[in-house]
Amino acid sequence: MVTFLPFRGYRPNIRAGESIADRVSPPYDVIGEDELRQLQSKRGNVTNLTLAPDADKRYTQARKRLDEMIADGSLRQDGPSYYVYDQTFSDAGKTYTRRGLVGILKTEEYSEGNIIPHEETFSKVKADRLNLLRDMETHLESIFGIFPGLGEELDRKVDVSARLLYRYVDASGVEHRYSRIDDEALCGEIAEKLKSQKMLIADGHHRYETALNYAKENPGSEAKQYVLCTMVAQDDGGLVIWPTHRLIDASDIGETSAIKKIGKEMKMAEVSEEEMERDLRDHLFGMIFKSGRCFLLDNISDEGNVMMNLDTYAAQQKILYGVYKSDEGKSNVSYDAELESVKKAMAEKKHDAAVVLNAPDLQTIWDLSDQGKRMPKKTTYFFPKIWSGWVFYRMN
Secondary structure (H helix, E strand, O other): OOOEEEEEEEEEEEOOOHHHHOOOOOOOOHHHHHHHHHOOOOOOOOOOHHHOOOOHEEEEEEHHHHHHHHOOEEEEOOOOOOEEEEEEEEOOOOEEEEEEEEEEEEEHHHHHOOEEEOOOOOOOHHHHHHHHHHHEEOOOOOOOEOOOOOOHHHHHHHHHOOOOEEEOOOOOOOOEEEEOOOHEEEEEHHHHHHHHOOOEEEOOOOHHHHHHHHHOOOOOOOOOHHEEEEEEEEOOOOOOEEEEEEOOOOOOOOOHHHHHHHHEEEEEEEEEEHHHHHHHHHOEEEEOOOOOOOOEEOOOOOOHHHHHHHHHHHHHHHHHOOOOOOOOOOOHHHHHOOHHHHHHHHHHHOOOEEEEOOOOOOOHHHHHOOOOOOOOOOOOEEEEOOOEEOOEEEEO
């Protein structure tokens, strides 16, 4: 059973001389330094709360700013509502629209079997976000979940009832449309429908686990048992998943030695960069080395471990851990979801090697996750990202 409810959201009250672009942003963990400076130059931008420039492990000044925004009317509170978040975008020459339903999700242990994770997480990130929740008592950003769906009849009712609040086209050409549903009967139908369904966490594992820890700290507060969540139906035509490639910096192992070691663990076929990209789908993954040499790689055997058929897992165990020892306290791996960016970095010899992965398959993610399997960190990159600042869930 998933408890997914409407809530009394706080959202931007746009005034003269202001636009919704001044208030919203990509999620906190994908914003570069230059972009952050530009966003934080706008006083009401959400990044001044999620990444407060004066935060020193605590967010007391950000909390003060949030309270001021509510007091001066910069944020307005709605009655009980769900929200609809549509994103229209282009990928590989095609145009898609992805629809998310926004509400509050009751947190529970993964062991209950209703909320399903698919990736491992970083404990350091969770510690910072827990401090943010303690000080703000507000969910400022949404997790992203995938659920079976509402069905044709409820989808039609949502279309009819949703009233547009904001529209914005970002610098990358993604159109964001945020709408509100406040029909009490329809909200009740949606909540009832979700009770019989499960949810896979697509993006926001850190935020969900942080929210769960926060809920445990506050067992006497029902409001603090919930997290802001955007749900997308698993058959949504706009569910586009990119792979997240691995970039390796390894000063302690030479290229020739690395290739020799990898060759003992995996089948390696040397190809041109063009052939690697063209034929990647027929192989487990590819690799590019600083010299420009490219390979397509496959398992010699799966060793009786079904996870070895997942490219990110095999690359982690055989390459990152097995050859480059990246699990031994070394931070020698970085991540990039855009292949062109990876190829450019390797052409400029910025890294020693790159692992080039295939786009993950959603059904494979569902199946493995439902078996209790956790995939390596950054296995998936759901494109585009869910932006923040459209609505907040205040828990006090």
